[in-house]
Amino acid sequence: MGLWLRSVPRLRAPFLPASAPRLALGNRRVFLEEEPRQRGFLLRRTLSSGGVKWLWPIDRESLSFHLVHHHGTRMGLYLMTLNSVNPLNTEDVERALFHLQRKNPALRVDFRLRENVWWFYEQDGNKVDFKMLSEGTSSSDEIQRMCETGFRDGATWKFRMIPRGKETPSVMPEVKGDFSYQYHFIMASHHALSDGLSASLMAKQVVELLNDVILGRHINDKTTSQFIQREELCEIESRIMKKLEGDPQRHDYVKQTMPLSTPLFLQAFPRPSVDQVTTRHLSRIIDSDVTQKFEKQCKSHGVTINSAFSAVINTAIVSLMQKSGISQQSYQIAGNQVVNMLRYLKQTPRDAMGGYGLLLSHISRVTNDRANNFWEYAKEVNRELREGLTSELPLEQKMARLMAQPNLVEEWAQKPPPIVHDYGITNVGHFPMPERHSDDQVLVTDVASVAMVHKYIHMLLFLVYTFRGRCRFSLSYATDYIADDTAILLADEVISVYRKVSEGNGK
Template sequence: MSLWLRSVPRLRAAFLPASASRLALGDRRVLREEPRQRTYLLRRTLSSGGVKWLWPIDKESLSFHLVHKHGTRMGLYLMTLSSVNPLKTEDVERALFHLQRKNPAMRVGFRLRGNVWWFCEQDWKTHKVDFKILNEGTSSAEEIRRMCEKGFPDGATWKFRMIPRGKEAPSVMSEVKEDFPYQYNIIVTSHHALSDGLSASLIAKQMVELLNDVILGRHINDEATSQFIQREELWEVESRIIKKLEEDPQRHDYVKQTMPLSTPLLLQAFPRPSVDQVTTRYLSRIIDEDVTQKFVKQCKSHGVTINSAFSAVINIAIVSLMQKSGISQQSYQIAGNHIVSMLRYLKRTPRDAIGGYAVLLSHISRMTNDHANNFWEYAKEINRELKESLTSELPLEQKMARLLAQPDLVEEWARKPPPVVHDYGITNIGHFPMPERHLDDRVLVTDVASVAMVHNYIHMLLFLVYTFKGRCSFTLSYATDYIADDTATLLADEVISVYRKVSEVNGI
């Protein structure tokens, strides 16, 4: 059984010694700790020796910190910027300086205080963002691998890389090529304890806005544009969920039954490859704007979300590959892992809070040939099930049920993750946030891809879905010890094929 985002309510978190090999946080004395205990200690800000101590890190953040050292659980955005003139290094650095100044999470690092890990605020005047300009022609895929290999050493919790593409490189947006002839690949990543996918996308958007401001000499005010706060409300919610499951054994049993335990279906037809070095590879697909709009129209007419419909597309594609490989069954059980935001359950937490607010929802779909032949009815079934799960707080219940079932062995898990039990993961940020266009802009975002490192993790493959410039795009990140390159390509192409078919008609 896998254990992903494992925050323990009111961990007070702390006090997590760096040397602890077993962080057995399932102890009920910890789980039942009163919400108000140690509040003063964690809320005060301390300073000593030039370090501004914030509060001890919670267990969930520590789990991110440990596995990042193994080069996994990291998310990245790969953007293409097109500019009127060649970009100057000092302009980009100045934009990042303002970005760090206006967003507290970009100044936060991790340090030991005694034998306990703490969040600490770094001096933004002297501690610069980790930014490098690389040589033209540098492989973005290879640079992403290098950025992720060692995690975030030396307090560098945000990383930015810029790769010139050359004036002659083709542009995805050919209509702006003449006015914006210079192109650059920008890679953005951050520590997952400080930023989830949505937060990182907003930071990437603001970076482009500030770069335009710097180039044009606009005034940039001192106003902060986000907050980095303790997740006390989340701990309170999780404490309530723990108590609910302990007092309602029937509900607890039901929650456990909603999480898969079996080998992923896809591996029956496509056995795991043998590799010398485990890593993550990825491939991206872009769907034409007209097909995207037809798909969106179908979703609206059938009353389903785009995420539910896309999940149905993936399920149909997996079953199609199974059948093409010669495996035919009366029904199929497909387990999806949906990444959703915990902010939907938090009422007091401000919407501009930046941090790790993602949680997983396991969803098991039992699919028959009737479902495949009546796609939109199947999509409505998935939409209903996902909506009920989100409304009932099932993602948090699953998270706490995993915690109750298995003591948290953070460092052991980082060394040897549990076997994968889901067929796929999916995260959908919707429309990628774009800067508002101005007539005098000197820099535009002309392309974007979302990438995640999933090897030695709970996913064997993860679909990262988003809409950019009216076109649906997705990246398929896959672990090389579970999925072969050919299998990943077959699946991505089958997803495109199913997506196109269901966009045209009311059923397959």
């Protein structure tokens, strides 16, 4: 069954007792009933209000992040490898994070119930959640620990550092002599306060501030980002909903742009049986010369890197279908594109931080001749994605889902919908790097981006970026949908297709 069970003229709140926690949504309020084991925790958070600066009632989008975070999912993390001239001490890192918090208001924001309505609030003097862990701690295990409890402790940003020792090999051996001490630095943030792009800018700023602290430079508290109310987004969503209500033909078209069936990928690779559902991750790095060739091909064919990479994934999936014995005239691949909704917000400043991710469902029908002529196919994907973005299709799809499922926020948090996309993809482009200085004490030598996707709308998510001239991607996958061997098989096939088409080959 899909989402299109019914259509309603407006969002409606479920009928719950008057004592249930409420969320203010403009002139509406959504009543939320928390799980019994959570309710005591949530209410305890309202008891202390000393030094609190109330901001504004939480919006629907932010609440959706908050509820699913309670289930340990939909979180994004960066794992940076830092190399330093001298051993790093806890006090210097804490000082750098203190300044990061002073410069970025979103790092001081949390959620609290106020007269049974969820609000954003800011509390000056909050200490950043940072821990220096012992050498040898598993980074992957620590990522799981950071995510499994969500952000229930009030810390909406979490930072961890793990010493790796001087003997640990470096992906940049040319700097190991001068920067011989190595660390893993993990950063996780609440998605209502930071998306992938803004979090990458925070990661960059941490390293800049750490260098300043170690060198004893003066650091001012001038803000470098804003955390603002999303009134413009609410106005746009209201306009889109009225448009769909008044144009049934367009509404029907929008619904047809979103898949309803089981992903094709699962036909060849059935779901595994697992005792515990979680997310696992694997990463791949593509050589700089191949990356440059791929980017050159994109430019010569007038295709964005994201469109071309999506076409690579689709081609790789079709190849695996064929190798598994599934032979068809055409293959329908459903991808979920993560785009930045700031492109639609004209009055919102570009330095605004928050959860500005937006999903664009894209259904691509790949015939054998398209698969054999890759760059012509990539042009088609590029055209379809461009037309979708230009026509506000991501916003239309979002509002159409809400019109069909008014209580979507609460329902998805309690019971995630059936998976209907073969994959999701998010691309932050070039990972921002601090400007290099001759007296630098700390360098970023590697970075990995991962996400928790289980119990939500993705069974696997490609996180794509370029770092120091090399294309990299992480594949985060839900263990109850994708087996480890299957994830490796897909990642390797993506690399194979990427290399071939970088040479201009059609296959």
